[in-house]
Amino acid sequence: MPDPYAPKKSDKFTFGLWTVGNPGRDPFGDPVREPMAPTYIVKMLSQLGAYGVNLHDNDLVPFGASAAERDRIVREFKAALSDHGMKVPMATTNLFGHPVFKDGAFTANDPKVRAFAVQKTMRSIDLGMELGARIYVMWGGREGVEADACRDAREAIKRYRDCVNFLCDYVRDQKYDVRFALEAKPNEPRSDLYLPTTGHMLAFIETLDHPEMVGVNPEVAHEQMSGLNFHHGIAQAIDAGKLFHIDLNDQKPGRYDQDLRFGSESLKGMFFLVKLLEESGYDGPRHFDSHAYRTEDEAGVWAFAHGSMRTYNIFKDKARRFAADTEIQALLKEAGASNGDGLGAYSREKGKQLKDTTFDVDALARKGLAYEHLDQLVVDLLLGAR
Ligand code: GLT
Ligand code: MN
Numbered sequence: 001m002p003d004p005y006a007p008k009k010s011d012k013f014t015f016g017l018w019t020v021g022n023p024g025r026d027p028f029g030d031p032v033r034e035p036m037a038p039t040y041i042v043k044m045l046s047q048l049g050a051y052g053v054n055l056h057d058n059d060l061v062p063f064g065a066s067a068a069e070r071d072r073i074v075r076e077f078k079a080a081l082s083d084h085g086m087k088v089p090m091a092t093t094n095l096f097g098h099p100v101f102k103d104g105a106f107t108a109n110d111p112k113v114r115a116f117a118v119q120k121t122m123r124s125i126d127l128g129m130e131l132g133a134r135i136y137v138m139w140g141g142r143e144g145v146e147a148d149a150c151r152d153a154r155e156a157i158k159r160y161r162d163c164v165n166f167l168c169d170y171v172r173d174q175k176y177d178v179r180f181a182l183e184a185k186p187n188e189p190r191s192d193l194y195l196p197t198t199g200h201m202l203a204f205i206e207t208l209d210h211p212e213m214v215g216v217n218p219e220v221a222h223e224q225m226s227g228l229n230f231h232h233g234i235a236q237a238i239d240a241g242k243l244f245h246i247d248l249n250d251q252k253p254g255r256y257d258q259d260l261r262f263g264s265e266s267l268k269g270m271f272f273l274v275k276l277l278e279e280s281g282y283d284g285p286r287h288f289d290s291h292a293y294r295t296e297d298e299a300g301v302w303a304f305a306h307g308s309m310r311t312y313n314i315f316k317d318k319a320r321r322f323a324a325d326t327e328i329q330a331l332l333k334e335a336g337a338s339n340g341d342g343l344g345a346y347s348r349e350k351g352k353q354l355k356d357t358t359f360d361v362d363a364l365a366r367k368g369l370a371y372e373h374l375d376q377l378v379v380d381l382l383l384g385a386r
């Protein structure tokens with residue numbers, strides 16, 4: 001019998017080259033896996049049912065490569081994409097790996113470092129456009145501090161804004177069809193990062209010259225590091241029309257950025273996330289930004305990739321069952337879950353009427369809501385007992 005959860009191209013699953021390509025290096029230990037050629041990653045992911053791959057400039061073209069070398073690498077990579085029917089929906093810039101970015105990129109104190117970061121991003125956007133990307137992620141991995149004495153945090157935000165504005169105008173000038181997605185993270189690799197959560201990013205975007213060009217790329221692990229409810233943040237981004245991209249993975253609360261396989265830790269939280277994405281009509285890529293455990297060889301990497309996609313599809317099926325479950329739906333109806341009746345717009349008369357209304361507050365307060373029962377039904381559903 002065919003696997004009903006098998007990933008298909010139409011599911012729009014993508015992986016960063018840096019994710020399945022992660023060699024298992026950590027701050028305490030050396031790599032445990034051989035590097036894999038980007039063209040090989042494209043082939044293998046396609047066979048597993050993925051829709052595409054995403055990349056940093058230097059995942060494909062090594063830092064400092066000559067123009068001729070760059071062109072050869074890009075040509076071969078494009079051939080692999082077309083041979084295996086794979087897309088590059090998103091591209092990004094590595095603004096954190098090279099020592100030049102040790103004090104940040106867009107927010108660094110040295111204006112030459114900031115200018116180099118913008119130049120690197122412009123070239124990297126050109127590469128992304130050549131590969132067909134329509135979303136450009138900005139993750140400010142080094143935009144932060146250990147020593148807060150080194151700069152005024154307001155100055156950092158201003159520099160960040162200036163760079164994003166410059167890049168928006170570059171894209172407009174080139175007539176590129178691309179949107180930016182900003183990714184937040186509270187800390188790591190810096191002690192503190194500026195713009196630490198998706199909520200901070202949403203507020204920052206409204207201060208830009210072209211806010212319509214810029215949205216967010218929230219990552220599960222990053223919000224959970226801050227102890228936040230990920231799917232609530234996603235709901236707010238969707239409500240604001242700003243969910244341009246998403247980084248799916250998993251995380252235990254209060255740890256370093258673990259980038260665990262999607263759905264491997266927070267079963268209930270990830271169920272509600274998938275339910276939200278599917279029911280909201282989000283049609284962007286379902287991108288996995290995670291990597292296999294350091295215990296794994298190459299076979300373990302593909303098991304990790306397959307598992308990430310399969311788990312998403314299982315949650316998608318559970319969301320369908322939740323919607324079709326008569327007992328769950330009856331409880332939701334009784335609880336008034338979709339009762340959006342509001343006061344409507346204010347008028348002086350309505351305001352007066354409301355002030356004069358008598359509520360039976362005790363009766364309202366006495367009513368049990370049966371959420372224990374409802375939640376247990378969700379647990380039964382997720383554990384396969386329903
Ligand atoms: C890096 C980081 C991720 C970002 C990537 C995009 S790079 O792996 O940990 O969260 O999404 O720059
Ligand atoms: Mn990420």
Ligand code: MN
Pocket residue numbers: 219221222257258259289
């Ligand atoms: Mn992460």
